[in-house]
Amino acid sequence: MLEKKILFPFARIHNPMLVEAHLENGVIQDAFISDTLYRGFEQILEGRPAFDMPYYTQRICGICSSVHAVAAAYAVEQALGMNVPPNGLIQRNLIMGSDFLQNHIRHFYLMSMPDYFKGPDIYPFIPHLEGDLRLTPEEDQRMTEHYFQAIEISRDAHAAFGVFGGKAPHGHGIVPGGCTMHVDADKINRYRGYLVKILEFIDNVMIPDVEFLAERYPEYVHLGKGNGNFLSVGAFTQPDGSTLFPHGTVLNDRHQPFDDRLITEEVTTAWYKSTKPAHPWQGTTEPDKNQPQGYTWVKAPRYQGHALEVGPLARAVIAKEKIIGYGAIGRHWSRVMETKKITQAAMIWLERLVPGAETLNTKVQQESGMGIGYVDAMRGALGHWVKIEKGRVKHYQIITPSAWNFSSRDEAGTCSVGELSIRGLTIKHPELKEAGRVIRSFDPCFSCSVHLIDGKQLRTLDVRV
Numbered sequence: 251m252l253e254k255k256i257l258f259p260f261a262r263i264h265n266p267m268l269v270e271a272h273l274e275n276g277v278i279q280d281a282f283i284s285d286t287l288y289r290g291f292e293q294i295l296e297g298r299p300a301f302d303m304p305y306y307t308q309r310i311c312g313i314c315s316s317v318h319a320v321a322a323a324y325a326v327e328q329a330l331g332m333n334v335p336p337n338g339l340i341q342r343n344l345i346m347g348s349d350f351l352q353n354h355i356r357h358f359y360l361m362s363m364p365d366y367f368k369g370p371d372i373y374p375f376i377p378h379l380e381g382d383l384r385l386t387p388e389e390d391q392r393m394t395e396h397y398f399q400a401i402e403i404s405r406d407a408h409a410a411f412g413v414f415g416g417k418a419p420h421g422h423g424i425v426p427g428g429c430t431m432h433v434d435a436d437k438i439n440r441y442r443g444y445l446v447k448i449l450e451f452i453d454n455v456m457i458p459d460v461e462f463l464a465e466r467y468p469e470y471v472h473l474g475k476g477n478g479n480f481l482s483v484g485a486f487t488q489p490d491g492s493t494l495f496p497h498g499t500v501l502n503d504r505h506q507p508f509d510d511r512l513i514t515e516e517v518t519t520a521w522y523k524s525t526k527p528a529h530p531w532q533g534t535t536e537p538d539k540n541q542p543q544g545y546t547w548v549k550a551p552r553y554q555g556h557a558l559e560v561g562p563l564a565r566a567v568i569a570k571e572k573i574i575g576y577g578a579i580g581r582h583w584s585r586v587m588e589t590k591k592i593t594q595a596a597m598i599w600l601e602r603l604v605p606g607a608e609t610l611n612t613k614v615q616q617e618s619g620m621g622i623g624y625v626d627a628m629r630g631a632l633g634h635w636v637k638i639e640k641g642r643v644k645h646y647q648i649i650t651p652s653a654w655n656f657s658s659r660d661e662a663g664t665c666s667v668g669e670l671s672i673r674g675l676t677i678k679h680p681e682l683k684e685a686g687r688v689i690r691s692f693d694p695c696f697s698c699s700v701h702l703i704d705g706k707q708l709r710t711l712d713v714r715v
């Protein structure tokens with residue numbers, strides 16, 4: 251029997267996602283995943299002072315603000331020929347590292363875990379999303395305690411962000427040329443204090459919890475895999491030029507270097523004015539809700555024509571690190587392990603900060619130019635492309651990680667890794683809980699694609715979390 255199910259708004263992700271699943275005899279045959287709000291940032295940025303880009307673009311999102319600041323700063327620095335002092339580079343890594351930590355801890359416990367345990371009869375656990383819950387009452391109780399601890403620990407990660415960023419989210423510390431915060435022993439010690447607490451939580455609570463989850467729900471380690479093609483653009487540039495996360499691609503099981511020129515974006519089935527597939531230097535962002543095949547505001551980024559998976563699992567594959575699976579819990583496992591990697595690196599970065607040394611160099615070589623800023627963000631590959639004329643933005647394009655993972659379909663009909671990952675899933679739960687487990691494992695963020703709301707369509711919704 252054929253059945254069409256629509257879930258909207260899809261809860262426990264960042265912002266409004268609509269999932270339309272086509273089922274036959276309880277198995278998902280196809281799915282369309284739609285971002286229902288429009289992002290107008292490319293237009294908002296045009297004509298504004300290039301030096302303001304880290305501040306403006308951070309407003310794209312509240313959960314991944316620092317990565318936009320860093321990508322924008324890189325792009326402007328490349329365009330104008332600027333050099334960042336080592337203290338500035340390290341400070342950026344510390345700001346961004348703490349942002350990754352708050353994100354991953356929050357995502358694992360607050361967004362994803364409620365798919366696997368019941369919780370007590372209080373908000374936010376009621377009404378309960380019953381079905382296929384495998385924890386004993388004692389284990390459930392333990393997971394509930396960890397859920398509430400995670401709120402405090404992710405707050406500590408935000409406090410660490412504030413040490414060098416001034417505040418979180420949308421910190422004030424990252425600007426073209428470096429960072430604004432004076433480095434002293436007090437700040438280093440405060441940041442280290444938060445890190446010690448976070449690392450203890452990761453070692454004693456979070457890693458055991460993800461391993462426990464993999465043991466209790468073993469099929470989900472593999473269920474929900476993508477197409478096996480991965481991208482990382484690298485992140486956490488260090489003063490010696492190396493990056494903590496390497497960049498690269500895996501296409502048809504072959505590791506290859508990443509080449510920016512092979513990226514295109516197209517809008518065949520997205521609500522934009524029709525254009526040919528184009529590199530972001532040529533790409534435009536002109537909304538057109540009348541596109542006959544349109545079903546989402548997310549464009550279709552492609553690499554040599556391939557839809558790619560991005561995020562912690564992709565980074566682990568590209569870095570040739572241990573993975574336990576390519577499915578939903580495989581992604582969670584890689585994300586959790588990444589928190590440990592970042593925390594350990596941050597301990598070393600702290601030691602390399604030089605109290606009193608310069609953190610910022612605003613000298614430019616020219617007032618016009620073109621620059622690219624790549625950062626592998628919490629959810630994966632993020633790119634900013636800027637053209638600057640006489641200090642002002644002439645052209646800006648952004649491709650976010652969730653645009654890679656949840657793109658619209660392209661001219662050839664190829665769907666995103668996110669849509670592909672739930673095809674073939676057997677659904678028993680009336681609210682597609684099985685698909686929810688898989689979709690959330692990507693840590694989708696549609697707020698990176700959301701900035702103007704159609705006020706006429708606003709309505710109040712009952713949302714089950």
Ligand code: NFE
Nearest residue numbers: 311314627629652695698
């Ligand atoms: Ni809004 Fe973001 C990240 C960016 S989009 S969270 O990570 O860029 O997926």
